Amino acid sequence: MNCKKVILELTSYLDGALDASVRLDLEQHLFRCKDCRLVVDTTRKTIQIFCNSEPVPLPDDVRERLHAALIERFRRDSKTI
Numbered sequence: 001m002n003c004k005k006v007i008l009e010l011t012s013y014l015d016g017a018l019d020a021s022v023r024l025d026l027e028q029h030l031f032r033c034k035d036c037r038l039v040v041d042t043t044r045k046t047i048q049i050f051c052n053s054e055p056v057p058l059p060d061d062v063r064e065r066l067h068a069a070l071i072e073r074f075r076r077d078s079k080t081i
């Protein structure tokens with residue numbers, strides 16, 4: 001297996017949808033290839049963030065500041081119209 005194949009099979013691998021033999025090939029490649037390990041790791045974390053059944057809520061103060069910033073921006077924008 002080469003790096004390109006790893007990238008192609010990456011989502012199936014993370015879904016657990018790969019055949020055992022292909023998965024073994026892929027894992028052997030990951031063992032040797034630091035670049036692909038990094039890609040798999042990053043992708044897995046990204047998927048966990050976006051597909052988590054319990055989304056991480058924004059802390060209240062962050063949400064309020066974000067909200068205030070958006071309102072402020074909206075006000076400024078509407079003044080220029």
Ligand SMILES: [Zn+2]
Binds near residue numbers: 002003029034
């Ligand atoms: Zn690789």
